Amino acid sequence: MQEAGGSDSPTEERTAMQFDFSDDQKELRDGVRRLLDQRCPISVVRAVADGEAGHSAELWREIGESGFLAAAVPEQYGGVGAGYLELCLVAQELGRSLAPLPTVSSVYQASEALLIAGSDAQKAAWLPRLASGAAIGTVALAERPGETTPGAIAATVRGGKLSGVKIPVADGIAADLAIVLAKDEAGGQSLFLADLGAAGVTREGVKTIDPTRKHARLSFADTPVEPLGAAGQGWALLDRVRDRAAVLTAFEQIGGAEAALFMARDYALQRFAFGRQIGSFQAIKHMLADMYVALELARSNCYYGAWALSVDSDTLPAAAASARVAATQAYQLCSANTIQVHGGMGFTWEFDCHLHYRRSNYLALALGGASLWESRLIAAIRPRAA
Template identity: 30%
Template sequence: MHFDLTPEQSDLQSMARDYFAREVTLGAARATHDNPEFWDRGAWMRLADIGFTGIAVPSDVGGGGGGIVELAIILMESGQVVASQPLLPAAVASVMVQRCQGAARDQILRDLCDGTRVAVATLEHCDPQYSGDPAITLADGVVTGVAPQVIDGARADLLVLPVLTDDGTAIAAVSLDQGATGVQPRESTDPTRPVADITFTNAAATVLATGPDATNILQFSRSTAWTLLAAESLGVGQASLDRTVDYARSRAQFGKPIGSFQSLKHLIADVFVGLESGWPATFYAAAALDADLAEGPSSASVAKDYCAEAAFRAAATAIQVHGGIGFTWESDCHLFFKRATVNRAILGVGPTHRRNLLDTLLADLKI
């Protein structure tokens, strides 16, 4: 498989990088960090205006007609500024909904594309240890239960989630502006990635998919979430590396830049190699999912595990190389470190992904 981006995808990457650097800055991340309830919804509308929120939505409902690769590009560039916008759960929601059928599907996608409503997916089913039994039950058109620690749940207008019915698992959409829902923000290690518990008490729901269709959509969305989190982690890691290199070049000790010291060269080189190796892992997974290849899910699992670890090492190394200033609130290092820490912990920790990959390989070998 050819790993290079197409000219159109390269243009998208340049456009996204310029936009995030100019419009969604670290200053916005700090504002959210200091006040987790702060959210610039206008920034979300501007992301919709330039087509980022609907980049992978079919063009017949107002989207850009792209795929997982295009979503990965957006998420990777957003990671470089620790963007405090619901891009990850909204992207997963768009992927889930577009694989469903019916009039409700089209309206949700249109609203997501133009930014009028923020639809996010609960990502509980994206953990490799997910039991397969949704925590939310659906009966007679209403849902009951608690969706725990929903990423950007307090910012959402609509929740897309798996539900348990008498006939098995289904996918439903629930509006959060009705009185039968309750949203309780929870403390997060990374305040720029807020979470909330969402309680449903006989809340009206729209069923989007049932039976095998719902199961297949959930499986695909899980692989998508792993791939997009890997892409975002690459952006977080690259931004940490860039700041580390700049500091090592400018900070002098004993009459020479500290970047000339062999011990720091090795640290920085290890980070560079780790992130460079993560790029093909992530975009192979994205391309495999777009092409519906059988190895898509396992490739996505590898990408999530590897890139989340690489980003964490990059962020931790940034603090180490920056020395005393790296531990201060004034330094941006802690913003990247907190995002990398959370990304490593959510959607399955490394040992779980590795164990599942081993099981898959052994099954293929019939051992």
């Protein structure tokens, strides 16, 4: 187990180092895998990629009805109340199957923002719908290309009305609810809940590298909103949401990385050149070995992140950042090398390799790029190294 940043408690450190998922949790994972094998073949992924819909509505409904989206939501708000370990394993299987669903936006970010900062009324109004898949949430931060910083936020809220533009907003085409970062009347930066069915909201599709995760330009013109959390605490709340979402997204990434590795391995065993399996060639062996090592390193960091998230450890910022960095590197390496193993055919639309390559690059940027998370990791572990 890779431990990021250590722990102030010897007991906590031993617990983290010995962590593994229980048999019941692994049985849940296997159940999710069986469902996705049946309901999310590659044809479903391609149908969303080739179409205009932002996700597979039928699959979203089935996953919601099965309770998998609600694993970490308390029962009082329509959830299952199982916990974050279960949600991590659900995320891993969604990544393995390339599920074309708005999980990063709705489950890992919007729902978590409500759990962290929402009032009882806001939770009661939105969490049951998000947990069941009846509604889709998203987070609207950026307003221009590049890293989102406090100085880059121009959207404003005056008299409970939001005006401004957010781009690109992940899953913004289909979302019902947006958690929006904007300037409040005191000049601070706060989070606000915006019902995207309200007046003054317009949407415009934005193309991205992964056509199974549709984005949008959201424009707000005096749209009624509600404050989420304390005024002026937008960035602090976002940091907490990002740490939770980073762990969950990292599990999607290692699920995808594992699928890409198996895809490359299977092809290397089936493809013959010069009378031999290409998997017997040293260059292919080394490529597959590098993929395996990167995946297992990421898996160990993700397990540590899952433990830290499940117990709300004070090491979560470091654990989340290390999981995010390692999983991003693993998925990008595995998806790129899978194309190489397949040779010239791997670059064609007909082969499925590019679907993982696209998803890996989308997820690498979904919560901020690699440099952001490397900086967050350094900032989290520096005080412990001093």
